[in-house]
Amino acid sequence: MKFNTHLQNLPIYEAGKPIELVTREFGIDPKDVIKLASNENPLGTSKKVISIIKEKASNASLYPDDSFYELKDALANLYEVSSKNIIIGSGSDQIIEFALHAKANEKSAILTAGITFAMYEIYAKHVGAKIYKTKSKEHNLKELKELYLAHKDEISIIFLCLPNNPLGECPDAKEVMDFISIVSEDTLVVTDCAYIEFAKFKDSKKAINPKELISKFKNTLYLGTFSKAYGLGGMRVGYGIANTEIITALHKLRAPFNITTLSLAAALQALNDQKFIEKTLKNNLEEMKVYEKFAKKNGIEFIPSYTNFITFVFDKKQNASQIADNLLKKGIILRNLKSYGLNAIRITIGKKKQNKRVLAELKKEI
């Protein structure tokens, strides 16, 4: 059977390995597996959220309120925007997909940092758009500007991952705003802020305020997620904030019931437990220092991270894939960044006890 030609070149996103796989393949008890591969919240999910999921479990047969009225209202309050400025996605990934389908096509291009979240490129290829990346791996706004100006007529979307996954760096909000000011009003600028809670907590200069962003620049789309700091990775809820013109266009591509009934209840409740978020952010910042100390002591290169993970870049003497494979057999799942073209491992900052074991085992491998 013949399929659309663009399918031939579609890469597939390589997800972090699940605990179930390690159990199946190496017979390790799930309790003994440490998974620090997918930047999930190591503290799990807020107890308040767990309660609401249990309370609402019997609603599993009912489709959600497809207007997502209450959740949009809560987000609108949090960010001081209107509900009309908000779209809900099955993870913020899905809103990336909507953006590509709304704005890009085989005649246009997207622009990203040299190494950034893989889904921008994957979704761009779904619609046959060209991809421009900076030579710099990290977000180099000067270089992004030059590349943008060189291909201005072609570039329909610019993706800024703030802070950047899988590298961890984050330009200051002021630099970002300065960059956006040179972009044409017809180019969509997506600021993917999946990890911004961690960045803001470490350094307030990194804070992107969606209200300010979309007021200043009509062509911007702010993305947030419940998957990281909010501890709902498994529930698949993200959101986009933009001017109504953009939201209306994206809404046309949203299928009904794109998040589950329990995801909706969980996300709403997650917004009500700011203490859980604070605890998450504190644990992350404290434990990040443990990793940094380890790296410095052992001569491992790393990028100062504004996220809930740290990326260790190995020199030629070390083979990151080999290290990741060896640890996997011991029940420690980390993220090998080979598919990003790096001899590096991305480690989600876990709980104290987890981090201790991971570093002890890593020490044996280097």
Add this chain to the structure above:
Amino acid sequence: MKFNTHLQNLPIYEAGKPIELVTREFGIDPKDVIKLASNENPLGTSKKVISIIKEKASNASLYPDDSFYELKDALANLYEVSSKNIIIGSGSDQIIEFALHAKANEKSAILTAGITFAMYEIYAKHVGAKIYKTKSKEHNLKELKELYLAHKDEISIIFLCLPNNPLGECPDAKEVMDFISIVSEDTLVVTDCAYIEFAKFKDSKKAINPKELISKFKNTLYLGTFSKAYGLGGMRVGYGIANTEIITALHKLRAPFNITTLSLAAALQALNDQKFIEKTLKNNLEEMKVYEKFAKKNGIEFIPSYTNFITFVFDKKQNASQIADNLLKKGIILRNLKSYGLNAIRITIGKKKQNKRVLAELKKEI
């Protein structure tokens, strides 16, 4: 901002109204609302499933096993196919979307019955494909054949909704197989069997066996869902069964983690509670008779239904929209089919007590 031109003509699916809306707009206590608008299971969700959701609630922070290994394995056993013949979607809707993006484009067309599930047309418009529909509202296989043969080179996908939503009719499996045998091997035939559990239970001649289907015809894609008989409408899990060539192509379009961690656990458990399904099917068949009797007694036209809903078609003296609106104010949510171009109301078969109240209130309106 300029968007892709095809967005201008995209219709938006009109979902059944949620209980929350009736509560918000008319101040009716959610307990007093009867929602028979979205073909959800009136018996709710199996107790076994509710238990597993509660048990796994604390896994909400963890992404699901993206291979969906266990669920595919269970479905493979149920249908006697290989796991490699299966793809999991966020509802079977999502697999319809994948099919369109894999196979259709602005140079091709799709073929459907005159009135059928709205998402085929909506997703077709996402990729700019043309839509051919039979003049007959219901599935008229003779007419589908004629239309197919007249536009053979253009038609890339044929959607058969078996049984048909929102009309309820269902051709015999033998007729369907005969029809598919005349279709070119390069045309994808999707048999959307979201409601087939109800059809099979009423009449075994309606049973489509996916193993037989995909063995006989390499160009077929069988769709099933957990949203209807399995009582998981709110959890968004569907599946496609096809030959590996088709499954591989569709997989390229699947984003990682397209169902939630709790949806995965719920679907797996739902397959283990066949008693719940039997109870569902029995209630449906018994209560369907109550609606048929009412319709006959009151001179309302209806299509004998092989699903969990019945569609009442009103004559010119009655206004279906008005009737639906009046009932809505009383806290009874039914599905007005105006957006399908019909002066009709689709009613999900509820529990005995619900049906009694719905018919008593409907009686006052006609």
